[in-house]
Amino acid sequence: MKLMQELDKVYYFMKRDIISFSTYKTNILLSIVSALFGALSYAFWGANASMPSVQNLGMPVVTYLLIGLAFNTYLSQSLTLVQRTINPWSLEEVLVSPTGLVTFIVGSSLWGFIWSTLVIVIYLAVGVFAFGVILSINIIGTIIVVGLGIGTFIGFSMIGAGVLILTKQGDPVTTIITLATNLFGNVLFPISVMPLPLQIISFFVPQYYFFTCIRPMLIGQTIGTILPDLGILALMCAIILPVGYLAYSWCLKMARKNGTLSWF
Amino acid sequence: MTTPDEYSIETSNLTKTYTSKIRIKNNKAGLFGGGETRTVAALDNLNLKIRRGELFGLLGPNGAGKTTLVKILCTLLPPDGGTAVVNGFDVAKQQMKVKESIGTLFSVGERGFFWRLSGYSNLEFFAAINNVPRSGRQQRIMEVLELVGLKDKAFEVFQKYSGGMKRKLALARALLGDPPILLLDEPTTGLDVTSSRNIRDFIKNDLGKKRGKTVLYTTHYIEEVSQMCDRVGIMNHGKIIALDTPEALKGMAKKGEVADIVVKNMSEAQVNSLRGFAGIAGLAAEVQDSVLGQTRLRIRLENVDALPSVLDFFFREKIKLVNFRQEEPTLEDAFIELTGAGASE
Numbered sequence: 285m286k287l288m289q290e291l292d293k294v295y296y297f298m299k300r301d302i303i304s305f306s307t308y309k310t311n312i313l314l315s316i317v318s319a320l321f322g323a324l325s326y327a328f329w330g331a332n333a334s335m336p337s338v339q340n341l342g343m344p345v346v347t348y349l350l351i352g353l354a355f356n357t358y359l360s361q362s363l364t365l366v367q368r369t370i371n372p373w374s375l376e377e378v379l380v381s382p383t384g385l386v387t388f389i390v391g392s393s394l395w396g397f398i399w400s401t402l403v404i405v406i407y408l409a410v411g412v413f414a415f416g417v418i419l420s421i422n423i424i425g426t427i428i429v430v431g432l433g434i435g436t437f438i439g440f441s442m443i444g445a446g447v448l449i450l451t452k453q454g455d456p457v458t459t460i461i462t463l464a465t466n467l468f469g470n471v472l473f474p475i476s477v478m479p480l481p482l483q484i485i486s487f488f489v490p491q492y493y494f495f496t497c498i499r500p501m502l503i504g505q506t507i508g509t510i511l512p513d514l515g516i517l518a519l520m521c522a523i524i525l526p527v528g529y530l531a532y533s534w535c536l537k538m539a540r541k542n543g544t545l546s547w548f
Numbered sequence: 549m550t551t552p553d554e555y556s557i558e559t560s561n562l563t564k565t566y567t568s569k570i571r572i573k574n575n576k577a578g579l580f581g582g583g584e585t586r587t588v589a590a591l592d593n594l595n596l597k598i599r600r601g602e603l604f605g606l607l608g609p610n611g612a613g614k615t616t617l618v619k620i621l622c623t624l625l626p627p628d629g630g631t632a633v634v635n636g637f638d639v640a641k642q643q644m645k646v647k648e649s650i651g652t653l654f655s656v657g658e659r660g661f662f663w664r665l666s667g668y669s670n671l672e673f674f675a676a677i678n679n680v681p682r683s684g685r686q687q688r689i690m691e692v693l694e695l696v697g698l699k700d701k702a703f704e705v706f707q708k709y710s711g712g713m714k715r716k717l718a719l720a721r722a723l724l725g726d727p728p729i730l731l732l733d734e735p736t737t738g739l740d741v742t743s744s745r746n747i748r749d750f751i752k753n754d755l756g757k758k759r760g761k762t763v764l765y766t767t768h769y770i771e772e773v774s775q776m777c778d779r780v781g782i783m784n785h786g787k788i789i790a791l792d793t794p795e796a797l798k799g800m801a802k803k804g805e806v807a808d809i810v811v812k813n814m815s816e817a818q819v820n821s822l823r824g825f826a827g828i829a830g831l832a833a834e835v836q837d838s839v840l841g842q843t844r845l846r847i848r849l850e851n852v853d854a855l856p857s858v859l860d861f862f863f864r865e866k867i868k869l870v871n872f873r874q875e876e877p878t879l880e881d882a883f884i885e886l887t888g889a890g891a892s893e
Contacts, residue, residue, distance in 0.1 A: 329813070374622060374660045374661075376654065376660060376679060377654075377660035377674070377721075379623075379624055380622045380623065380647060380650075380652050381622055381647060381674070381677040381678045382644050382647040382648050382677075382679055383677040383678075384676065437752070537626075540624060540625055540626060541626050542566070542567075543564075543566055543590075543616070543619070543625055545624065
């Protein structure tokens with residue numbers, strides 16, 4: 285009887301979680317899509333590891349992968365910076381203070397950026413000292429590319445945070461951007477290994493331009509070599525950043541209007 | 549729109565409606581959808597004026613609309629209709645000015661703190677975002693910590709604070725900018741008796757009498773507003789249904805008499821017989837001392853003329869009268885009368 289009683293409790297714990305989980309429909313869908321896309325990304329890498337396009341990257345494979353992984357981590361951090369500020373309770377406390385939205389976003393994100401930058405230094409240091417990766421950094425070029433990348437991703441992050449304020453769990457924007465980065469972003473493999481229709485998608489993804497630009501800057505090439513791609517990245521940043529701000533403001537306004545700001 | 553200097557807070561036909569989707573068991577759509585959309589008027593054309601320096605209590609059952617009103621007044625929620633003016637500033641149009649005029653404490657205010665920071669570091673952050681000048685910030689933080697009795701615990705990590713200390717720190721946070729108006733939403737909910745009393749005393753004596761702050765104090769604890777507030781508004785279904793001094797509100801309770809009687813050796817059957825007496829509007833009985841066989845009866849009489857027949861019943865049934873007391877109607881009686889609901893405490 286005691287066992288049945290305990291099993292009954294276990295059942296109700298599980299039922300509680302299923303009901304709660306089922307209310308976050310967006311999250312359920314995104315989990316499934318993430319699994320499919322994640323598998324696809326590594327399948328491309330594995331299937332093409334020995335192909336000439338992967339062997340002929342213009343730099344050693346380890347350098348290519350190291351920069352891809354290090355900056356992918358950096359962008360992933362940037363992508364969730366604004367979302368991580370959405371603690372519903374402290375959000376209310378901040379919103380009742382005479383503090384503007386821009387100050388709130390910048391102030392809440394700054395340490396995250398600094399920490400992510402330190403992490404990237406660790407990544408690169410491990411590559412240099414443990415794997416003999418040779419880097420020759422074009423400092424100005426790197427700052428420009430990283431600045432544009434961060435601007436773009438902060439824009440995405442604000443859109444994602446806005447959606448999260450409305451959906452409460454499961455932010456499709458962040459998930460889609462992460463998936464798109466892994467698959468179409470030139471992170472782990474050059475897009476030339478993918479079928480043509482997928483390659484075309486890459487050209488609409490800012491991550492592709494970011495990774496196409498950052499690698500040459502870390503192996504000592506000049507800004508002139510990346511100018512066309514850098515221009516497109518700058519244009520995307522100029523569009524996505526303000527759109528992100530407007531989207532975030534609008535979603536915040538809606539949550540306040542509906543009284544759902546602290547419903548997490 | 550401007551408010552005359554007389555009023556710190558003024559609302560006019562303030563309206564807020566919530567729409568929510570609810571799930572019903574056996575609903576055709578089940579777990580993943582469907583349900584029924586319901587609209588609830590949290591505030592229904594609410595009109596309220598709170599004078600400068602007034603300690604105003606807002607009393608109401610759960611869901612009456614108290615927290616919604618506070619959230620609108622602090623600009624967290626936009627109203628759907630009507631106007632709300634705080635310290636002369638419109639909450640919809642002059643949000644920054646309103647925010648500079650108020651200090652707010654939410655009923656779950658301690659969740660807005662950063663638990664791994666000390667009390668001092670928490671206040672340092674909130675002082676900065678509330679425009680407390682950097683030069684006087686440290687002094688102001690220590691002042692408010694001293695005011696609420698937390699100076700000695702300033703550098704302890706917040707997560708080690710007791711419930712009472714957390715609430716006091718929330719109060720200290722509301723005071724940081726030295727605002728003229730304080731919106732305190734159920735500040736004593738969940739606290740023990742001593743902590744509640746300390747906070748009430750501080751609000752009444754220090755903030756109210758000594759510093760002349762305007763305080764909007766929402767609660768569903770009747771005794772709190774009865775003891776400390778200048779005026780009390782009773783709220784239900786998004787409306788103020790009564791507004792006056794605590795004493796005047798008590799007078800609004802249905803006229804009648806309340807007899808509080810302790811008797812010995814009275815059976816349940818005798819209690820039921822008494823219930824059927826003419827002139828008895830209500831009777832509550834509880835065992836007061838089972839060893840001594842004492843029962844406490846709280847009898848609401850339609851008028852005092854019914855009392856002799858009750859006493860005569862005790863005499864006939866040989867029920868010993870241990871204690872007898874006639875009472876004035878309380879604020880609780882007024883509250884129940886007006887809202888048609890029992891209060892929490």
